[in-house]
Amino acid sequence: MRTIELRALLGKKVFDSEGQPLGHLEEIEAERGDEYCVVNSYLVEHRGLLDRISSWALTASMREKLERRASARPYRVAWNQMDLSDPDHPRTLVPKDALERAQ
Amino acid sequence: MRIVRDVLDKKLIDAAKSEIGRVDGVTLEFPDDGPPRMVSLEMGGEILAARVAHWLVRPTRWLADHFGPRRERVLRIEWKHVKEMGRDLHVDLLAGDTEALAWEHWLVEHFIGRIPGGGP
């Protein structure tokens, strides 16, 4: 069993199974439990130039205020669709068309 | 819930309603089969340094090794101690039972306590 610290994953660039860039790993959705919280999915967001020059959280909230085009919504990658064997280079196990989009 | 939005950087309040610190990081466990899980919260200057820039970790580590109290580099609080989640996270531990206040005690002993009026 491996342990990875969150900071090692956050902000990392994620590619799909075909090598297409998806965006950056920005958030983790989990189910709260008593002993631990079970991870359901990862949210991968595409960041433009503006986003890259400021914090991910800051610009994410600014974008929340504006209307978002469907293609700008983050990808929701289920836990079993993500390959984190190399935490510096996360990849999904499926192509991006097979991925769900989050709110 | 979302870990970055609802857990990371939140203030930790102990059983006596005083501040322990803030959640600087989180540990994820990846079992051989089954989904990953968040098992503990982390606190520590080194973790913060890593979040700002990787090259800051070494100097931060050096400072911690040569100055201040002897303590673990990373303070871990297991998720099972978290009893309430809101704007802050409430845990069932007491700050004094953890190493969270190591710097406080060290500063009282070596600096603040040596100035008149600074004693406990």
Added chain:
Amino acid sequence: MKKIVQLALGIVTGIGGFLEIGSVTTAAQAGAAFGYQLVWAILLGLTCLGFMLEMSGRFSAVSKHTVIEGLRDRFGFGFFAIVLAGIALVVFLVLVAEIGGVALAIELGTGVGIPWWAIPVAFIVWLILWKGNINVIEDAPSILGLLAIFFAVGAQHLHPDWGAVASAAIPSLPENDKPHYWFLAVSILGASISPYLMYFYSAGAVEDKWDKTYLGINRIIAGVGTAFGGLLAVAVLICSAIVFHARDIPVEHFDQMARMMAVPFPEWGIVLFAFTLGITCLGAAMEIALAISYMFGQGLGWHASEEGNPAEEARFSTVYTVIIAIAAIPIILGVDPIKVTTISMALTAATLPLAIVPFLILMNDAGYVGEHTNGPFSNTVVVVIMIISFILAITAIPLQILGGG
């Protein structure tokens, strides 16, 4: 009853808090160089400050957290560290200027040089924080600082052309020396809109355990306090305009500024000026030292309060002790407090977006302020003034440096 007392004290703090070495010197320099022309800059600055203080009070009353806590909470440590570093650095320069301001005031009264007073002044600032609590720190200098009303009395004695003053509320272009004009405008804005006031106000609201019932009081304190304070700065500008500009006397040195109050008050003018400046700078120095300690303490999750004794807040006390000690050093070494003031005011204006933008996001986030989010008017006012300050800062500062100011 308690609320009325708090209201009164709050307004007093606002009045006394607005004036310190930055607002006094920038207003005096503006009056001497351009007469009444820069009144609009003071009014613009105080408008923005009033809105920002009201917002930070509202944020704390509703969320029961300080603005700093909200920043780390909402944006994460990475961004918070950038804000902390940038603002703390600039505010630290202002602290140097305020310590220098107290030393300057004592020099005016005693004739003994500024560097000699740096250590005693720093020690007094530190001692009050060490021994006092937040109420003493907020209230005592502010009540004493009400003496600043004498600037308004002095202005009245000089019989200004009130019509001309009023029309200067509308921005106008200078006939000559444009770089200096805009640089002074930037400095005035930087002197008025100080982020540390926001953080200090917010920390005070939490320590006083404000809740939603204080929202009305908050609006009055922020609005009235700032308005009165700003009008006192206008009074300083008027005095300087009449005494210096009308006679075409450039103001280069601080004792000249003091002498401008000798015109309406021949016997007591200089002493009153020195005393008022000293008290207001002392109050500002304490607020800044605390604000920086709050930024570290609240951001890193320490127990950060001025209520307990120092041993109960060792990290918090260590921060203000160390920064006050370091801030005294430039003054001991003979750095001119006026120069530090001018630079720090301009830098404050240039770094305003760092403080204001994330704060505005917080004020529009119902997760923190519930139904009390900003309306479009508040947002617009603050954003517009911030943009004006920023654009002026990035254009005027280089021009001033090139023009040799």
